[in-house]
Amino acid sequence: MKGLAAPGPDGLPALFYHTYWDIIRKDVTTAVLNVLNHKGDSTPYNQTYIRLIPKKKNPSQPSDFRPISLCNVILKIITKTIANRLKLILPEIISPNQSAFVSDRLITDNTLVAYEVFHFFNQSSSKKGFIGIKTDMAKAYDRVEWNFLQITLETMGFPQHLTDTIMNCVKNVMFSILINGKPSQNFIPQRGLRQGDPLSPYLFIICANVFSGLLTKAQTERRIHGVKVAHGAPEVSHLLFADDSLLFCKATVQEATVIKNIILEYQEASGQLVNMEKSEIVYSRHVPHQIKENIGHILPMKRVNHFSKYLGMPTHVGRSKRQVFDYIQDCVWKKIKGWKAQHLSFAGRSTLIKAVAQAIPTYVMSCFLLPKELCSHIESMICKFWWGSNNDKRKIHWIKWSTICKHKKKGGLSFRELRAFNEALLAKQGWRCITQPNSMVAQVLKAKYYPKTTLLEADIGSKNVSYTWRSISKASWILKKGGLWNIGNGATTNIWTDNWLPRQQGHKIWSPKGEATQTWVKDLMIPEIRSWNRQLIFDTFMQFEAEQITQIPIVHLSRPDEFSWPYTKDGIYTVKSGYQAIQDWKEDPNKPSTSYKPKNNSVWQKLWHLKIPPKYTHLIWRILQDALPVQSNLRKRGVNCYPLCPRCKENIEDLNHVFSGCWWAKQVWFASPLTLKFDQNEFSFKNWIEDNIRKDQSQNMNLIGAICYHIWRARNLLTFQNKNVPVLDVIHRAQECLFEYHRQVKPISEQVNRNTRARSNNDSDWIPPPKDTLKLNVDAHLMGDGHWGLGWILRKEDGSLVGAATKVVRGLNEAIEAEAMGVVEAIMFLTEFQNGSVIIETDNASIVKAIHRRSYPRLYWGMLARKIREAMEENPKISIQWVNRNKNTVAHVLANWAEVEPNKIWLDNLPPHIVGHIQKDMMPSHVSSV
Structure with a gap:
């Protein structure tokens, strides 16, 4: 649990439990186990505050607010324990059409399947056609009837003890609404699930599974027909993500009536209510107008040409990609415009860029390849914000954007290149199609675009393919280049075209095929003795490759070959590792290394581990990049300015002079606890900083960083405000800020060390086994x-x-x-x-x-x-x-x-x-x- 999440009525956040767990462990554990194992009463912990979160500006009625429950941590421990148990079995009992809160299912699964269905709608030439319905559930969590929940749990076979415990936590609740920060009079609800309770999302999808079951039953009985986007594809009658529902059936009065009856039946049983005014309906091409009118009388929903969005994603992308995705640029611009760059340090700007600005497009980029022009525009806005530019004034960009986007360990700041990150995200979708072939999205894409081959061998296809498939296809080169087949039985790995040599550059065979007749890796094995056919291999391949092949362990002949990603420790593709691989390939296109960590410059690696405030670290980084606006650098960029040091007015102001050459700077260093004297003959301050970082003398380097920052701050005060800071003030301020920073950070690090301390090294006793x-x-x-x-x-x-x-x-x-x-x-x-x-x-x-x-x-x-x-x-x-x-x-x-x-x-x-x-x-x- 998050330590500082809003506490419940007892006022104790999770951080209290984390900090004093050694003291309260026994009492808390006893209370929790009493509820879980002995049907104890949860009422003492079930008092709950409701915080009303506005859904829009200037809310005027209750429906304009979202009620979020603030539960006591002890209750959250109880319900979180139950939720963790439920998560293990949900994949087995929840319909595959539901993608929310179930392990190995993602929100993007629904997005991709839905986009393929709507693409089919646009391409369909049948006059019979299909309809798609997007329902809007009004206050979905708040309307769940408790009796319906209990009957559903019992019908699905949950043990009676567990059902009683769940209902105990759900029913024995007392609410009070926070109004202007003060709780109102207590009241007892009669239905509903709390938003803010860890258990509620899982209980809701268990209830929603009844709705899915009604639709599936109607589909099985052929009372409704789902959409098949291609021969061999699964028939999709509905897609659910929590309370977001998409329903599909044939565009007939009969099937529309069945859908309506199912909705009414589910509403009556569960307490849910479909808001017909906010729900929408879309028709495939060429459905006659009269049929649309007839269906409209049965399902009085808003008729649209296509849904503007589904789960936050566009459902239709035409020729103008910029027109569809321009809203992302607008969102980024609104965020950046609201930040006052001049009041933020470079470290502060860096945090906002990574956590907010570059995170905004991530969700859409996981399914769609954004136009290059759009990515460039967004990067340009972010870059201008980073350097402090605005509409009134343009600042100098001292370092190339491509350098800033390098990994921190390679001299950059780990900002993302959006296009490369976009491809890394899309490669994740391809990876899931390869490694989870039974998922609905994998079955739909395979049936439609590569029915007789694999995703790695598939082409983009004709002009009529969907934009989501085109996007995934354009990113599949990452998996083709960096993926590796781990050999099981060798039946599906092609000797000559697949990546399967773990130590080989590129992972492919280099030897010419010649007259070899072997196609699959299994042809090189002697399965009876679980060994390689060494004679055949050394006759067929060059010696260095033959030695590599014979050293591959034959582990499990009963298992198929596995596609892996050798850039992670578990062989599973991650967006982070995919993006880093792209960056590495840009530096050396012919070397898809299998090492987990790229080769790094030790200076950069150690710089970011210094225990100093981030703004100090960023200044040192700019010093090492020679990216400070000293007078010499400004003149190189064509700025007409006074070249001499504003303090001594004797020498040209460059990095060396500001930090070590000026008489004032020399006094600072000598008066500091370091008592340093600098000789300016052939001296490079930048090289001196690098040497100190390499020496691993952290205490000295921490103080050096602090002094550098305050020397630079004093220089700016003199240059722009004509304020002369005394030498001793610089030293005292540097020491004071460093001490304060360590005072705040040290308790956190001590807590981490205390929690992760290993067992005593003196414990070396071999422990004998039990008797017999x-x-x-x-x-x-x-x-x-x-x-x-x-x-x-x-x-x-x-x-x-x-x-x-x-x-x-x-x-x-x-x-x-x-x-x-x-x-x-x-x-x-x-x-x-x-x-x-x-x-x-x-x-x-x-x-x-x-x-x-x-x-x-x-x-x-x-x-x-x-x-x-x-x-x-x-x-x-x-x-x-x-x-x-x-x-x-x-x-x-x-x-x-x-x-x-x-x-x-x-x-x-x-x-x-x-x-x-x-x-x-x-x-x-x-x-x-x-």
Whole structure:
């Protein structure tokens, strides 16, 4: 929970609970569990304030306000706990037509499907045609009938205890409205869900699922017919996103009547009310006017040519793209115009640009490719704001926009290039179509645009394709260039055209095909022994490629090949990593590196980690970029100005002179705690700053940054206001501001460190397993020749040896792959040596989390983790857990010993130094916890 979110009637925000959790933990936990497990009364925590948020300017009636509930944090803990449980099962019980609040479903799914349907409407030549209805639910949350909610939960099979607990939290509420900040008289509601309660969104979509069920039943019984945009596409009769509904059926009186009856039936049961005046209806092309009139009598809604927007997105994009998307530029301009740049530091402007101005187009850019001209105009507005320009005065742009848009670690400020970011967002849609082929949007796009191929091989198509598909297609080059196929059974990866070599530049095969007849990677395998056909591979490919191929681990022949994104640690595409890849390719177009982090300049990287106010950091950045408006720089830009220093009037004012050359600046540095003397012979202040940043002397650099800022501030006061700041005032002000900043920031960092402090390093005891259970510890070690040594040991509860082994494997790129392979090999070892319960321990937390959560990265180690999980399901007596590295010593020593004695199994007579570690684990202090 957000620490400083508006508190409930008890006045305690979540930050209070975060801060004093050690003190109140027991009481809070007891109260919460009493409600959750023992049907305790939630009334003491259910007092709620209502804050009325205006929907428009000058609201005049209750419907012009949105009621937001301010609940007590204890109640939020209760309902959040229930919501977290519900989230796990919602994908299984909520209709695929509902995209709100369900994991792996996005609001853009509905937008893309709806756009394809409306594109079909515009292209349809049938006189029978279809209709689309956009309903407006009046006060949707506030109208939910409690009896309807309870019956729905019971009908869907929720346990009675859980249903009673949910209804207890929903019903036992007492409201008071905040009027001018003061609560009104209490009142008890008779229906409705609170907006502000973590549980409410999930309860609402459970209720809305009834509406979806009525429509689906009518569709199944062929009383209504949905829209199929292409042969093989799913038939879409409705799309829901919370209370936003789109309904589709044939343009006939009969089907319109069915839709109306379903709406009325749902309204009567649930308490919902469709506002016919605000709802809209649209017809496909060539539907006769008389049919429109007849349907209009049944569904008295506003008839439109096309919906202006659906879920905030345009539903029709014609030839003039600028006309459709110009409103984005207007929104950005309104925001920028309302900010007073002259009253903001560069750090403040940077925050507003990133958090607001560049965030405005993001939602639309996730589905549509904005025109280049529009992106340039928006960037130009943002750039002018950054440098302080306005309608009256234009400021000098000291640094190129392309440099500012570079990553902070590469000398920029991490502003976004909108066009590249737009493509990265659209590539995410392509990624989801590849990795979630059963989603509705993936099925619709595949059936319409690439029914016989894959998205990576699809063309944009004819002139009549939708603009959303054209946008996604134009961004698919990112996935084609940077994606990588992880080999499973090798049946779907083309040897010659697909990206599948993880260490190869470009990931593709370079060897000429020649007379080779093999097409798929599986043709290079010997599946019976789970191995590569080395003879065939070395005969077909160049030697360096043959060696790469044979080092790829054959992990899981029962799994299909997986498309992955090698720029993230879990192999899953993210917009951030896609955008960074585009920026890297611009610098080196022929090198799609698979490293997680780009090569960075250490100066820039360390600069942004200095513990000084952001405005100080931005000034140092401008010094290093030589982007300060000193007199010498102004004259280079053609500004006619007095070139000499306004203080000493002896030397030309440049960076060196302002910060270290002027007699006044020298006095500042010498009088400071640093007691520095500068020699101006061949001295570069910029290089001196860089050297100090590299030295990692953070305390000195913090003070240097503060002094630089106040020297520059004093220079500006003298230049523009003719105020002469004394030397000691500069030093005192710099120290005072730095002290105040650290005083405010330090408590936060101490809290973070306290919350994340690791267990004591002195805790190195191996923990024996319970009685009649064995424990297997496993680890991996990188050997000198680039191969990996694996080691594992199986012991009883008294620490005595059952068996141990080492093994050497090749072809693994990362330590986590070797750790996962070690667990796989250890499980194979177990099948030969035991039939009882075994606990496997590894010191790699990521592997254990992936197995327990059944969330497997799209990387080779993810395949291994999946294989481990399958083996554990086949043998329920095997479990796995994480252990601190200090408690995994023997396995670590064995992994190292694999370099000396590889591929060996011991049942006794282990090497003496390994026996010593085992005996240490068997000492009384180690086994006392049994």
